[in-house]
Amino acid sequence: MTSVASLLPQDPAKTVAPIERSPGYWSGVGKRFRNDKLAIAAGILVLLLILMAIFAPLIAPMDPYAGRTIRRLRPVGTDGFPLGTDELGRDMLSRLIYGARYSLMMGVTPVLMAFGVGSLIGIIAGYVGGKTNTVMMRTIDVFYAFPSVLLAVALSGALGAGIQNALVSLTVVFIPPIARVAEAVTTQVRNRDYVEAARASGANALTIIRVHVLGNVLGPIFVYATGLISVSMILASGLSFLGLGVRPPEPEWGLMLNTLRTAIYNQPLVAALPGVMIFITSISFNVLADGLRNAMDVKV
Amino acid sequence: MLVYLGKRLVYTIPIVIGVSVVCFGLVHIAPGDPLVSVLPPDASEELKMQMMRAYGFDRPYYEQFLLWCWRALQGDLGVSIATGRSVASEVLRAVKNTLLLSFVATLIGFFFGLLFGFVAGYFRNSPIDKIASILSVIGVSVPHYWLGMVLVIIFSVQLNWLPPTGAGPGGSADWQPDWAHFRHLILPAITMSVIPMGIVARTIRALVADILSQDFVPALRAKGLSELGIFGHVVKNAAPTALAVMGLQLGYLLGGSILIETVFSWPGTGFLLNAAIFQRDLPLLQGTILVLALFFVLLNLIVDVIQTAIDPRIQRS
Numbered sequence: 001m002t003s004v005a006s007l008l009p010q011d012p013a014k015t016v017a018p019i020e021r022s023p024g025y026w027s028g029v030g031k032r033f034r035n036d037k038l039a040i041a042a043g044i045l046v047l048l049l050i051l052m053a054i055f056a057p058l059i060a061p062m063d064p065y066a067g068r069t070i071r072r073l074r075p076v077g078t079d080g081f082p083l084g085t086d087e088l089g090r091d092m093l094s095r096l097i098y099g100a101r102y103s104l105m106m107g108v109t110p111v112l113m114a115f116g117v118g119s120l121i122g123i124i125a126g127y128v129g130g131k132t133n134t135v136m137m138r139t140i141d142v143f144y145a146f147p148s149v150l151l152a153v154a155l156s157g158a159l160g161a162g163i164q165n166a167l168v169s170l171t172v173v174f175i176p177p178i179a180r181v182a183e184a185v186t187t188q189v190r191n192r193d194y195v196e197a198a199r200a201s202g203a204n205a206l207t208i209i210r211v212h213v214l215g216n217v218l219g220p221i222f223v224y225a226t227g228l229i230s231v232s233m234i235l236a237s238g239l240s241f242l243g244l245g246v247r248p249p250e251p252e253w254g255l256m257l258n259t260l261r262t263a264i265y266n267q268p269l270v271a272a273l274p275g276v277m278i279f280i281t282s283i284s285f286n287v288l289a290d291g292l293r294n295a296m297d298v299k300v
Numbered sequence: 301m302l303v304y305l306g307k308r309l310v311y312t313i314p315i316v317i318g319v320s321v322v323c324f325g326l327v328h329i330a331p332g333d334p335l336v337s338v339l340p341p342d343a344s345e346e347l348k349m350q351m352m353r354a355y356g357f358d359r360p361y362y363e364q365f366l367l368w369c370w371r372a373l374q375g376d377l378g379v380s381i382a383t384g385r386s387v388a389s390e391v392l393r394a395v396k397n398t399l400l401l402s403f404v405a406t407l408i409g410f411f412f413g414l415l416f417g418f419v420a421g422y423f424r425n426s427p428i429d430k431i432a433s434i435l436s437v438i439g440v441s442v443p444h445y446w447l448g449m450v451l452v453i454i455f456s457v458q459l460n461w462l463p464p465t466g467a468g469p470g471g472s473a474d475w476q477p478d479w480a481h482f483r484h485l486i487l488p489a490i491t492m493s494v495i496p497m498g499i500v501a502r503t504i505r506a507l508v509a510d511i512l513s514q515d516f517v518p519a520l521r522a523k524g525l526s527e528l529g530i531f532g533h534v535v536k537n538a539a540p541t542a543l544a545v546m547g548l549q550l551g552y553l554l555g556g557s558i559l560i561e562t563v564f565s566w567p568g569t570g571f572l573l574n575a576a577i578f579q580r581d582l583p584l585l586q587g588t589i590l591v592l593a594l595f596f597v598l599l600n601l602i603v604d605v606i607q608t609a610i611d612p613r614i615q616r617s
Contacts, residue, residue: 138318141318142319142321145600147555147556148552149559150558150596153577157573157576158326158582230440238443241559242558242559242562242574243578257445264452264457272450274446275446278446279441282441286440287437
């Protein structure tokens with residue numbers, strides 16, 4: 001049987017060219033990210049901070065809890081105390097290194113937990129739609145109606161000071177924005193043709209969510225959540241700064257900033273150091289998140 | 301427009317009720333006895349019950365909630381457990397100071413945020429854009445309570461130009477429009493303005509770049525409109541979003557002022573919250589948070605309505 005195509009003049013270029021695999025989405029993401037020098041620098045900084053937190057006992061020159069009033073508030077550059085000592089005579093360098101453990105944990109954990117819970121809420125609300133969506137999202141709206149700092153302070157203030165309560169409060173603060181993004185993205189995906197096709201071919205809801213929805217929504221939600229880590233770092237240290245998070249004598253940057261407030265007249269440089277650490281961490285996470293967003297071409 | 305206004309109002313009611321439930325619930329998620337700070341540790345069971353009755357803690361939750369709402373509607377937010385004064389009057393006095401601080405901070409932040417955002421959006425990828433972008437990233441990443449401390453160290457401790465704490469000379473809590481009081485406002489307002497500055501600059505930069513890439517801009521240029529005229533069109537298109545961001549930022553600052561107020565001992569709502577939390581004064585905590593949250597809801601409503609009035613295409617559901 002002669003097909004119509006074989007009667008047409010053959011285009012040599014078309015027949016000769018081998019089938020080339022078009023580069024995938026992730027290779028494009030990797031390429032874009034590699035070109036973003038600022039984001040790579042931020043990523044390296046974040047990695048260093050994490051390593052510093054993990055290996056704190058190996059790096060820190062002294063015991064971060066051991067203080068002597070006789071050597072309190074030494075300036076930066078003192079022999080044996082390169083970054084000075086705090087108001088109880090403890091080595092600032094060691095405390096700042098150990099502080100990464102608490103501060104990173106306090107900043108990252110709430111976003112991770114909120115990522116789990118918020119995604120779940122948003123995906124269910126977005127996929128099921130209808131009345132379920134309305135009820136779930138209006139409830140989320142109530143928490144969204146509080147300014148984030150106020151909600152965090154209100155919850156941890158009512159629950160009482162402590163690491164656990166601060167983590168719970170911050171998680172509650174970050175669930176509404178993540179759930180909103182998750183809901184918006186899921187609603188978009190749900191109305192795509194391939195989801196309709198899957199449904200028509202008899203796939204049940206769980207299969208559709210697992211195969212078609214999750215892969216398409218988790219990326220954007222994750223990128224959005226990484227953008228919240230910087231806020232979370234500032235808020236978590238802020239709670240400790242107010243006396244609502246980590247308790248003394250633990251080394252945590254926000255708490256150190258608070259206890260050193262009295263020292264701004266004698267040792268201003270030493271007093272400002274913990275804030276520098278919070279700033280560096282927060283800005284690194286921010287730039288890294290921006291880079292990820294650009295590389296993955298996500299608009300949320 | 302009227303229909304939209306009505307819809308928007310109706311939509312606000314469940315939010316207000318929800319916010320009240322959350323504020324009311326705060327007392328009940330608190331561990332321990334809500335009266336622990338007023339009762340002596342060796343109080344008899346009888347005295348405890350008597351106090352519980354006096355504060356209404358012995359009734360079922362829904363009854364307490366309805367009673368609390370009914371009183372709140374009449375402007376009665378209960379009595380502070382620690383000071384015995386009316387919560388409403390304490391909050392009202394503090395809210396004035398916080399409003400003043402947040403408002404001035406929003407204005408400063410907005411002015412510079414708009415400036416950086418417009419310049420960066422107009423001259424995309426130029427050195428000016430890079431600088432403006434870096435400034436806005438710094439603005440959103442800096443822990444503002446630390447920035448406050450640094451400013452105090454520089455301008456109060458080292459240079460001795462400005463007072464480090466308080467809202468007025470001699471610890472006066474009532475702000476007056478004179479130089480002595482104004483000096484106290486400068487540092488906290490600048491510290492606070494950094495947050496909206498970064499966010500406004502970011503938003504406006506993206507917005508301006510987006511508007512300039514639309515088809516009507518080359519059309520206007522081809523028509524022979526001057527650059528100034530085109531700038532006018534950009535401003536007009538950016539205004540509703542800019543306004544929304546400003547309103548939201550003012551709300552965030554009102555609610556988030558606690559950290560800055562703590563650094564500067566500013567006698568506002570944040571200071572009050574701090575006292576309420578550490579004296580376990582739950583009615584005061586509840587009342588302050590309710591007032592601030594309702595302010596935020598109201599602000600959102602006003603922003604939405606004004607935004608729709610400027611540009612009827614935006615009708616948020």
